Amino acid sequence: MANSSVKLHYEVADNDFTVAGEASGAVKKVLRQLGFPSDVIRRVAVSMYECEINMVIHANGGHIDVEITPDKIRMVHTDKGPGIKDIGQAMQKGFSTANEEVRQLGFGAGMGLPNMQRYTDEMKITTEIGKGTVVDMTVYVNKF
DSSP states (O other): OTTOOEEEEEEEOTTOTTTTTHHHHHHHHHHHHTTOOHHHHHHHHHHHHHHHHHHHHHSOOEEEEEEEOSSEEEEEEEEOSOOOSOHHHHTSTTOOOOOHHHHHTTOOSSOHHHHHHHHOSEEEEEEETTTEEEEEEEEESSOO
16 A cells, blocks of 8 residues: 555445445455554444444435545545534433434434544544534544
């Protein structure tokens, strides 16, 4: 891979749990093939999966752009959902706006955003009510 980068793009379907997690699984496979350390792969896979599931549950789907370089993996999740009314509240462990149907499927426990922050080195959320949300996360290969 040397000093080059790999760019990947994935579409995330709205409310389709049968394909939820496919993008994070595909990135995990690419990172393995490129020889990234297992702890980095795990952190990317967990954070990306959590965000991908949130896009399916709350945000009418969207798309994910991933850039892989020798030093870092950057994942930008963009949706056209309702936006996040209170990011501080949404970041609290256990807080969820998931409906009962989603909870019965085993999702909506309120750990998505806290886990994304826990497993990434940088995370920025930009949201606008009625327009959507962008979650920009980075995992560094060698932590500073």
